Amino acid sequence: MARLVMKFGGTSVADLDRIRNVARHVQREINAGHQVAVVVSAMSGTTNELVGWCREASAFHDAREYDAVVAAGEQVTAGLLAIILQNLEIDARSWLGWQIPILTDGAHGVARITGIDGARLIERLEINQVAVIAGFQGIGPDNRISTLGRGGSDTSAVAIAAAINADRCDIYTDVDGVYTTDPRMVPGARRMARVAFEEMLEMASLGAKVLQVRSVELAMVHNVPMVVRSSFDDPEAIDSSPGATPPGTLICDEEAFMEQQLVTGIAYSKDEAKITLRRVADRPGVAAAIFLPLSQGNVNVDMIVQNISEDGKTTDITFTVPQGDFARARKVIDDQRESGEISCELVSGSEDVVKVSVIGIGMRSHAGVAAQAFNALAEKGINIQLITTSEIKISILIDAAYTELAVRSLHSLYGLDKKQD
Structure with a gap:
């Protein structure tokens, strides 16, 4: 049995059918005997719409109220996924950032995580309850909702994985892993089985859009293995039994590599x-x-x-x-x-x-x-x-x-x- 964090991005939860597909991925891991925390983004396009409303309301809006508005997208997704999991007879509960709590600094809109108390989450996981967590958000020193900036759900997921001592953090997205270069430009680009944290950090900072840079930094500091994988794979066709190798690209410490390839x-x-x-x-x-x-x-x-x-x-x-x-x-x-x-x-x-x-x-x-x-x-x-x-x-x-x-x-x-x- 492993303790997993599963993170699903906006395209993976774009509508109710895709959220139901996410629930099937979660169900697969539960059936394999794993403890599961899920971190979700807002449904695709929702955050852009909320940001647009803030700007239309006022060009010089209060950053604290901006956070109150844009954090709502993840809250909706978390609640919907919890409802669908419950319909599958899976014990699930949605969590907002302040309920955990995920503590941040006071830089509203671009806040950085300062600490997470994972004790309550661990208690729920140990009784096999699935925690469905709204990504991208926390609570600032002023006791108000704070958001982590674009791509912040990846950072939320890795930080939560570190706080609950997860064995792995799986980042589900619309691609099936990390490639040697952009496959749209180079048809011969290959999906890599493994990438070192440092390499992924360089790739993320140099234009690769698969992962957010801050999430890779956090994973490297806390040595949290990450797997980039596709949410569009058939959930029933994947072996999630203990010891099975998950599909996708594993991002981990370079010491786990038997031999280093010259160029990744x-x-x-x-x-x-x-x-x-x-x-x-x-x-x-x-x-x-x-x-x-x-x-x-x-x-x-x-x-x-x-x-x-x-x-x-x-x-x-x-x-x-x-x-x-x-x-x-x-x-x-x-x-x-x-x-x-x-x-x-x-x-x-x-x-x-x-x-x-x-x-x-x-x-x-x-x-x-x-x-x-x-x-x-x-x-x-x-x-x-x-x-x-x-x-x-x-x-x-x-x-x-x-x-x-x-x-x-x-x-x-x-x-x-x-x-x-």
């Missing part, structure tokens, strides 16, 4: 914009004069490259920001130039760029991985504009027109389109 996957992000400052007067504090105001303006800077001139008097600085922050970032730089904080001859920018990343924990112990990538792209006539690296990642910035060619070339280069034994 290729990710890409189209949400990139590039800004370059030419011939900046080089002096102590010049980088701070550029990046501190950007930070204060809530502009997230990613890749940074700085080149010093031969005489050491000027420098060129290039960096990337999310496309949505491009105009704001340009204004911050222009304001710094006008105030005299930055002295440079030219500022240029481009939104027609893409970041492509090679990810794999096997890169730690192998040399030449980057050189192979650069050579492969050169052979395809793809110019590299920026490069950043870490122990398990190489990221390059290229012209957006070459995205598909670059992803396919790198995917083939590292043998990711070949079947694995």
